[in-house]
Amino acid sequence: MPPVLTQLNNLKVLEPPDIEWMAQTGTHQELSAGTVLIQEGQPSDSIYFILEGTVTVLISQQNSDSNQEIARCSQGEVIGEMSFIDKRLPSATVKTVEPSLILALSKRQLQLKMERDPDFGARLYQELTAILSSRLRSLSKLLAQNKIVPGQALRKVLFLFAILNDNDIDWMVTRGRKENAPTGTVLIQQDQPVEALYFLLQGNLAVIFSMMVDGQPVDKELARRASGEIVGEMSFVEAGNASASIKCAENSLVLAIPQQLLREKIQRDRGFAIRFYRAISLVLIDRLREGLIQRGFGQKSYSQDQQLADDIEYEDEIPLDVLEATLLAGTRFKWMMNRLQGN
CATH class of the missing domain: 2.60.120.10 (Jelly Rolls)
Known part of the structure; x- marks a missing residue:
């Protein structure tokens, strides 16, 4: 063998x-x-x-x-x-x-093993996050080709801020760049390297996928990202080019965390690395589940106006440990907004 x-x-x-x-x-x-x-x-x-x-x-x-x-x-x-x-x-x-x-x-x-060996834990979460990102790329491409548009996404910052601690968020605010991006600004270009991870503080972003249809280039809007969303995370964990373009659909305010700074932080602070990669993996899993539901898969997804059953775990439920921390996550996001705006 x-x-x-x-x-x-x-x-x-x-x-x-x-x-x-x-x-x-x-x-x-x-x-x-x-x-x-x-x-x-x-x-x-x-x-x-x-x-x-x-x-x-x-x-x-x-x-x-x-x-x-x-x-x-x-x-x-x-x-x-x-x-x-x-x-x-x-x-x-x-x-x-x-x-x-x-x-x-x-x-x-x-x-x-992860509790005893944080370095192993950080590497494992990074490995699994890259695998999830690759799978999400494939699903996103399939959704675009089949003209399926995902529904309104949950604010992914809640996943992130529910797991990161106050010191982690303080570091991002201190080291990140606050950028005012007018309507039409392209933050991320498909098939090009991505310079930063972006938190959308205010505004609206369009996720656009370019593909060939009958020999002609066609741009397909896959989704919109509202305040509290994260973009650029897939390219970061895979260390690859962008799978779609991100364009400002209106005047927007973003916090940009340069990839190089983030990688240096992950190498220095293995506790942060574990928290960061677990949070990003939850974001990717949520998007994977959402995409599968959009394709009509999964019998236990919740529909609007549907009465919830106590004995059923729905495909689109938030993990309990994350759900319990979302109130704190919302408070952390507001604190970050106030600090960046100088309040």
Whole structure:
């Protein structure tokens, strides 16, 4: 059997000692075709790394008893990471399509390792965040090609400020740049490097995806971002070019955190790194779930005017630990606004 280090060589952030620990701590499972690893809506106590073979990812469809395959994952890929990060029930079923070798890592063991070794925790969250960002890019492109426009998004700053502490936010206010951006200003250009992470303090931003249709370039507005939103996070975690353009739909005020400053802060302060990457991963998971719901997947999504059932966990619920901190997050955002405006 090839060494795990070779089988997981597509992991870009975790270091060889990290992967060696995972190989020694985890359980190697040889599974036959058709074995269910994760069941949608049922608790899962592990995160899985595919060493050999292929699995299919299936998700329920609204108003239907059938499941739809949304992806296939093969050697080197990770599954079960979303429920590990946001501590919710799995939103998809995962089963093998051929004999496969899987490395299963207990979520509890991972959590204990992260608490004992903050550097490992920061690297793991950074790795998982990059994986989520890549998956969101694929879904966003699919939504654009199918002319599906996402609905109004939750203010993502609540996820971020619910997890970051006061010192983290003070650092961002102190080191960031306050920028007045007139209508039409392009903050981020598709397929170009992104210089900063942006917090939208006031105004409205348009997310625009450019693609070729019948040989002609077409711009498609995917979404609007209102006060309290974050943009540029995907390019930051992937260290790649922008997947869409961000343009000011009206006069806007933003706080820009230069990428280089942010990377230096993450390297110096591993506690901040863990908090930052977990917060960004929650933002990405929320957008992934929202995109799947827009495509008609997930039977347990909440609709406006629908009466909530006490015994159902809805796909678009906010994680409980984050929900409990959103009041504090809102206070932190207002404090940041007042400080930047000199009040």
